[in-house]
Amino acid sequence: MSLIMNAQVATKPETPVRRSRWMALSGNRNWQAIWFMLPAVAFLILFLAYPLAYGVWLSFTDTRMGSPGEFIGLGNYIWLMDDPVFIIAVMNTLIFTAGASIFKFVIGFYLAILLNKRLPFKALIRAVVLLPWIVPTALSAIAFWWILDSQFSVISWSLKSIGLIDHNINFLGDRDLARASVIFANVWRGIPFIAITLLAGLQTVPVSLYEAATIDGASSWQMFRRITYPMLTPIIAVVMTFSVLFTFTEFQLIWVLTRGGPANATDLMATLSYQRAILGGQLGEGSAIAVAMIPFLLGAIMISWFGLQRQKWQQGNDQ
Amino acid sequence: MASVEVRDVKKRFGAAAIIDGVSIDITDGEFVVLVGPSGCGKSTLLRMIAGLESISGGEIRIAERVVNDVPPKQRDIAMVFQNYALYPHMTVRANMGFSLDLQRAPKAKIEERVDRAAQILGLSHLLDRFPRQLSGGQRQRVAMGRAIVRDPQLFLFDEPLSNLDAKLRVTMRAEIKELHQKLGTTMIYVTHDQIEAMTMADKIVVMREGVVEQIGAPLDLYDTPANQFVAGFIGSPAMNFLEGTITPAGFALGQGIVLPLQTRAAKTGPAVYGVRPEHLRLDPKGVPVEVVVVEPTGAETHVVARIAGQDINCVLRERLAIAPGDRLTVAPDAGIEHLFDAVTGARLN
Structure with missing residues (x-):
């Protein structure tokens, strides 16, 4: 009781000081938190939330380049359901994403395991592995364009020189070869991300676990299957989610290499959306194609989140 | 169960010899402790016995088979590791049964062995937990359980208690010793803690800088250390070392103080006189010392005193009303003095 009275006495001299509204806004901790967040929030709203919301809005309109357009509800989506090119693009995107992701994962994981072993010039090799990731996509795509060119392809030239083939391979002109080529280029570019991230994960596995397993009698494969892989699943989940998202939304590589051709064989949802909206001027329809990617992406995130990321052994202490 | 022979074993990393010609004989069922300061090569030697490190020279035999x-x-x-090395993504049950599971042993057999080991270690109620849900002591027990389940002929322990707090260490020490008595399996145990070595071992191997300093039963090492290093390493508080000269009249400390010698030294001249703090007692006929620090512990009184310009620790049973600056007369117990060569540190008596 006496303590409370003392406290009241102590605060009394401060009451005559009138704090301005500005003082309240700048001094209050909660307001300070808002001030600090404001630049980031403004940035996110301006460059992420607004374009996304505007894109979703456009997909419900028949907006064209130069005409404001009107709200047509699900019109664009209903129309796209019957559009064979859109269906092809969706299938292409799924095949492209699945194919590229599987190859990237397997090769990237293998590389990570190799790089985790004692190697001479390890730092140099790691730097080299990162190269495809560092080179701008457009540049590496142009390099692939030359490598896969119907007339000047270095692959065709080499195979011809050693006498395995007698005419150039039309990498980007044949439907299946074009699909395989863009997947290959995407895999080449995407491996470093997976390899380096999984390598970081591998290095968090204590060596003593492998030593214990060695004494327990585990073979190399058993160590991978029973220790390395389960211990890396959380990291794999995150890495593969990102990888799938990047791959699903791939645009640059395809656009430089094939522009979706031949005959829409390599058209992905991203490239089709660009063709329809920007080149064709059908902003509403293009937006609808782009928005149609969202459920797939959310699905990928859900699978990784619920299926892989949170393993029981990592969860909090529930003694 | 198995005997282990380590014959002139060497380990080199480039030019540096980590282990330099170590030989140890371990008989079947023995509990051997490798002890020494950090960097003495004891863990490396254990890992060589385990097969986790290659052997640069010499021979290791387990159960009379060369295992190089x-x-x-x-x-x-x-093997039980310092950080337990439990598989974090497996339950206690799976951790313990892992080795048998790898051998594709029948489920019933795995279950039986895991249950038996869990019973021995009091882990039965924890079998479905994950390692992160266990305390340090429980994790340590699981690591031991994993070893027991394998029913090996040799247990290796690599500083298994150093991640535990002091109180738990004492408990686990007794548990490991009891486990050894129950199982009767040969065990090799590495530690830097001489108390662990003293309390647990049938035989202690004291190592320093890659060589064996002395091998013997704990009390033999305590009573007759082979050299000044072992004398200082074994026993707590550590043995007092006084520099002086062996003369026909006794051990001359300078300032006219001469300690009587009851044993015969191998030579006369400059030497080191060793006496354990607990072997000093108050004696009116003893040598005069000046009290520097008094530390009452309840059970006994630790006194740091100065004698002929050198500090000496005494552990006295009496409760004393003394203060720094006071003078006492102390004498060593009969027949337990240690004399070491001033240069080589080798025992002289």
């Missing part, structure tokens, strides 16, 4: 080139899994050993 035998992979760890064929050595029929189990």
Whole structure:
């Protein structure tokens, strides 16, 4: 009781000081938190939330380049359901994403395991592995364009020189070869991300676990299957989610290499959306194609989140 | 169960010799503790016995079989690591049964062995937990359980208690000793803690800088250390070392103080006189010392005193009303003095 009275006495001299509204806004901790967040929030709203919301809005309109357009509800989506090119693009995107992701994962994981072993010039090799990731996509795509060119392809030239083939391979002109080529280029570019991230994960596995397993009698494969892989699943989940998202939304590589051709064989949802909206001027329809990617992406995130990321052994202490 | 022979074993990393010609004989069922300061090569030697490190020279035999080139899994050993090395993504049950599971042993057999080991270690109620849900002591027990389940002929322990707090260490020490008595399996145990070595071992191997300083039963090492290093390493508080000269009249400390010698030294001249703090007692006929620090512990009184310009620790049973600056007369117990060469540190009596 006496303590409370003392406290009241102590605060009394401060009451005559009138704090301005500005003082309240700048001094209050909660307001300070808002001030600090404001630049980031403004940035996110301006460059992420607004374009996304505007894109979703456009997909419900028949907006064209130069005409404001009107709200047509699900019109664009209903129309796209019957559009064979859109269906092809969706299938292409799924095949492209699945194919590229599987190859990237397997090769990237293998590389990570190799790089985790004692190697001479390890730092140099790691730097080299990162190269495809560092080179701008457009540049590496142009390099692939030359490598896969119907007339000047270095692959065709080499195979011809050693006498395995007698005419150039039309990498980007044949439907299946074009699909395989863009997947290959995407895999080449995407491996470093997976390899380096999984390598970081591998290095968090204590060596003593492998030593214990060695004494327990585990073979190399058993160590991978029973220790390395389960211990890396959380990291794999995150890495593969990102990888799938990047791959699903791939645009640059395809656009430089094939522009979706031949005959829409390599058209992905991203490239089709660009063709329809920007080149064709059908902003509403293009937006609808782009928005149609969202459920797939959310699905990928859900699978990784619920299926892989949170393993029981990592969860909090529930003694 | 198995005997272990280590014959002139060497380990080199480039030019540096980590282990330099170590020989140890371990008989079947013995509990041997490798002890020494950090960097003495004791863990490396254990890992060489386990097969986790290659052997640069010499020979290691387990159960009379040379194992230099035998992979760890064929050595029929189990190892307990300092950080436990439990598989974090497996339950206690799966951790303990992992080795049998790898051998594709029948489920019933795995279950039976895990249950038996869990019973021995009091882990039965924790079998479905994950390692992160266990305390340090429980994790340590699971690591031991994993070793027991394998029913190996040799247990290796690599500083298994150093991650535990002091109180738990004492408990686990007794548990490991009891486990050894129950199982009767040969055990090799590495530690830097001489108390662990003293309390647990049948035989202690004291190592320093890659060589064995002395091998013997704990009390033999305590009573007759082979050299000044072992004398200072074994025993707590550490042995007092006084520099002086061996003369026909006794051990001359300078300032006219001469300690009587009851044993015969191998030579006269400059030497080190060793006496354990607990072997000093108050004696009116003893040598005069000046009290520097008094530390009452309840059970006994620790006194740091100065004698002929050198500090000496005494552990006295009496409760004393003394203060720094006071003078006492102390004398060593009869017949337990230690004399060491001033240069080589070798025992002289």
